[in-house]
Structures are given as structure tokens and as C-alpha cells.
Amino acid sequence: DAGITQSPRHKVTETGTPVTLRCHQTENHRYMYWYRQDPGHGLRLIHYSYGVKDTDKGEVSDGYSVSRSKTEDFLLTLESATSSQTSVYFCAISESSRGHNYGYTFGSGTRLTVV
Amino acid sequence: RKEVEQDPGPFNVPEGATVAFNCTYSNSASQSFFWYRQDCRKEPKLLMSVYSSGNEDGRFTAQLNRASQYISLLIRDSKLSDSATYLCVVTASYGQNFVFGPGTRLSVLP
Numbered sequence: 001d002a003g004i005t006q007s008p009r010h011k012v013t014e015t016g017t018p019v020t021l022r023c024h025q026t027e028n029h030r031y032m033y034w035y036r037q038d039p040g041h042g043l044r045l046i047h048y049s050y051g052v053k054d055t056d057k058g059e060v061s062d063g064y065s066v067s068r069s070k071t072e073d074f075l076l077t078l079e080s081a082t083s084s085q086t087s088v089y090f091c092a093i094s095e096s097s098r099g100h101n102y103g104y105t106f107g108s109g110t111r112l113t114v115v
Numbered sequence: 116r117k118e119v120e121q122d123p124g125p126f127n128v129p130e131g132a133t134v135a136f137n138c139t140y141s142n143s144a145s146q147s148f149f150w151y152r153q154d155c156r157k158e159p160k161l162l163m164s165v166y167s168s169g170n171e172d173g174r175f176t177a178q179l180n181r182a183s184q185y186i187s188l189l190i191r192d193s194k195l196s197d198s199a200t201y202l203c204v205v206t207a208s209y210g211q212n213f214v215f216g217p218g219t220r221l222s223v224l225p
Contacts, residue, residue: 043215090158103149104213106158
């Protein structure tokens with residue numbers, strides 16, 4: 001399996017607290033992504049990165065920030081957690097070359113509950 | 116209209132049945148297409164890429180119709196272990212973000 005790990009796997013936090021989720025890869029892939037998955041909405045892109053210090057917003061970026069200071073790490077921060085951010089968060093990596101997109105590989109997910 | 120749409124399901128089929136899933140996409144510039152499988156409370160995993168000429172991997176066959184902006188997945192001789200949600204995935208171009216369909220749930224019954 002591809003080397004991509006997410007931490008923590010589960011977290012319960014209180015409304016208003018900051019939370020950081022970590023995604024670590026050992027594949028040296030250029031692209032990294034954060035998605036959230038909720039019933040009725042499917043997978044929705046939060047932020048993505050196409051290289052160190054190169055990040056951009058996705059479909060549902062409000063209330064989230066990201067950082068990528070090294071190729072292997074992509075951090076997602078909930079600046080002030082709200083109950084609407086209770087979700088399962090997936091990190092994904094991908095690579096492309098010579099005009100060909102290879103599929104995403106996902107991490108195992110982080111189940112976040114905001115109480 | 117959503118960028119990627121799928122039959123909502125659920126599809127409940129007996130073991131050994133053949134089942135087909137459909138997916139339509141709205142962006143005519145889409146270049147790469149995939150089917151992912153997601154088990155309950157697990158991460159999505161790549162099932163197969165979809166090529167213009169169609170492709171087969173064992174019991175699974177994927178087809179692409181660019182003119183109709185339509186992708187299909189056919190599963191023959193269904194197994195209990197095929198029970199999962201199947202996600203259609205589309206990306207516009209090189210290095211672009213993938214757009215996921217909402218998924219179709221399949222239950223294969225003994």
C-alpha cells in the first residue's frame with residue numbers, strides 16, 4: 001500500500017478550539033488534498049497543494065487553513081472548530097506525468113467530532 | 116446540475132448476478148476517469164481507471180462514451196465481497212482536482 005498516514009484517527013474536541021490534522025506521505029507525490037465526507041454530500045474538497053508552500057482553496061474551504069512546509073506533510077487546521085465541522089476527513093495524494101493523471105490514494109481518514 | 120451524477124441506488128442483487136452502474140459528467144473538457152470503491156467506514160480505494168477504448172479487469176468492465184459524457188461499470192458474477200459504495204471520479208486535465216460522484220451503494224445478497 002502507498003505510504004500515506006493520517007493522524008489522529010479519531011478526535012473529539014470542543015466548539016471554539018483550534019484543531020490540526022496531519023497527513024504524512026512517503027511517496028514523494030507532488031499533489032496532496034484534504035477532503036471531508038458527510039452523508040448526503042459525498043466527498044468535498046477543502047484545500048489542496050501542488051507543491052511545497054503552494055496551496056489553494058477547494059469547494060468548502062471556509063473555516064479551514066492548510067500548510068505544506070515539506071513535501072511529505074500537509075496539515076489541515078480548523079481555526080475555531082464548530083459542530084458543522086464534525087465529519088470524516090480524508091487526505092489524498094496523487095501524481096501525474098506526461099499528461100496522464102494517476103488516481104488518488106487516500107489515507108485511512110480522521111473521524112472528528114466537535115461537541 | 117452537479118458535475119458528476121450517479122444512480123443513487125441502493126442496488127440489492129443476488130450473488131452471481133450482473134450489475135451495471137452509470138455515471139454522467141457535465142464538463143466536456145474532462146480527461147481522466149476512474150471508478151473507486153469505498154467500504155463502510157473506510158477510505159475510497161481505486162478500482163480501475165477508465166480508458167477511451169474501454170477496459171476490463173477480471174469481472175469488472177468499464178466503458179467511456181465521450182460523446183454522451185457517460186461512464187459505466189459492469190460487474191459480472193457478483194460476490195458478497197463486492198458489497199460497497201462505488202464512486203465515479205472525473206478530472207478535467209493534467210494535475211487537476213478530481214471530482215467525485217455521490218456514489219452508488221451495492222449490496223450483494225446470499
